[in-house]
Amino acid sequence: MKNTHSTTQSPQRGRPRQFDRESALMQAMLLFWRKGFSATSVSDLTSSMGISSPSLYAAFGSKEDLYAEALTYYQQIYTSKLWADFDAALTAREAFESYLMNSIKQFVLANEENHPAGCMLGLSTVGNEGNAILGKIVSEAREKTLQRLDRRLEKAVAEGELSAKSATGRARFYLAVLGGISLQARDGANREELESIVRQTLSVWNSDH
Numbered sequence: 099m100k101n102t103h104s105t106t107q108s109p110q111r112g113r114p115r116q117f118d119r120e121s122a123l124m125q126a127m128l129l130f131w132r133k134g135f136s137a138t139s140v141s142d143l144t145s146s147m148g149i150s151s152p153s154l155y156a157a158f159g160s161k162e163d164l165y166a167e168a169l170t171y172y173q174q175i176y177t178s179k180l181w182a183d184f185d186a187a188l189t190a191r192e193a194f195e196s197y198l199m200n201s202i203k204q205f206v207l208a209n210e211e212n213h214p215a216g217c218m219l220g221l222s223t224v225g226n227e228g229n230a231i232l233g234k235i236v237s238e239a240r241e242k243t244l245q246r247l248d249r250r251l252e253k254a255v256a257e258g259e260l261s262a263k264s265a266t267g268r269a270r271f272y273l274a275v276l277g278g279i280s281l282q283a284r285d286g287a288n289r290e291e292l293e294s295i296v297r298q299t300l301s302v303w304n305s306d307h
Contacts, residue, residue, distance in 0.1 A: 119157055122147040126158075127168040131218040135165050136227040165224070166235055172218045173239065176204055181246075190254035191303050194247070194272055195296065201276055202292045205283035216284035220277050244269055275299050 125146045129138055140161055144151055158164040180200045187193035205216050219240065225233020247269035254260040260268075279292050 117147075117149050117153065117157075122149055122157070123164075123168060123171055126164055127171050127218070128213060130165055130168050131172065131221075132214040134222070134227070135161075135224040135229065135232065162229065162232060165232055169219065169222075169235060169239070176217075177219070179204055184246075184250070190250050190259055191300065193250050194303075195300055197247075198272065198276060198279070198296045198299075199293060202279060202283070202289055202296065205280060206289040206292065214284070215286070216280040217276075220280040221284060240273075244273055247273065272299070 125148070126143055129142060129146045133142070138161075140151060140154065143161070143164070144154055147154065149157075154164070158167060180197055182200055183196035184193045187196055201217070219236060222236045224236055227233075251260065251265040251268055255262050255265050275295070279287075279295055282295075283292060
């Protein structure tokens with residue numbers, strides 16, 4: 099007698115395919131990091147994340163929402179490592195050196211691990227790509243970095259390590275140096291070459307004290 103009863107159940111129609119949300123977010127982050135917001139299409143994202151468009155919108159909202167979440171995810175994974183030795187440093191000079199050197203380590207390590215080189219946050223131009231909301235998120239994140247550097251310089255002034263005059267504008271200067279390092283890392287500069295920039299920059303730390 100022919101058995102007409104199936105031993106397996108077919109998946110319910112209409113049920114979205116399950117996926118690892120964090121893994122998908124990681125892939126989106128890497129793609130945005132590599133290509134930027136505007137150059138990354140929804141099709142690019144779904145292909146890289148291994149999900150359908152409906153699943154993307156259901157899980158993350160819009161492309162803009164996904165980019166914002168990817169930036170937050172980037173900061174959770176990478177940015178915290180940049181500050182690893184910053185607060186424990188005995189002097190402001192040591193704190194800035196650790197921040198810059200740790201940044202280089204991450205920029206180049208990412209490249210060695212087949213991740214995009216440079217800093218996703220620092221290289222982002224989304225604010226100039228017609229998206230003011232995302233641009234504000236990026237600029238505010240950069241501003242927090244500037245403020246943290248400034249607070250360490252204020253401490254250095256209070257402790258007599260630096261004069262108030264020499265501390266003025268110093269945080270913005272070193273943030274600009276880091277921006278240049280990020281660009282050069284993206285263009286293929288290696289760790290030794292980038293660390294040389296930091297050493298030369300820090301060699302004049304006390305020249306205007």
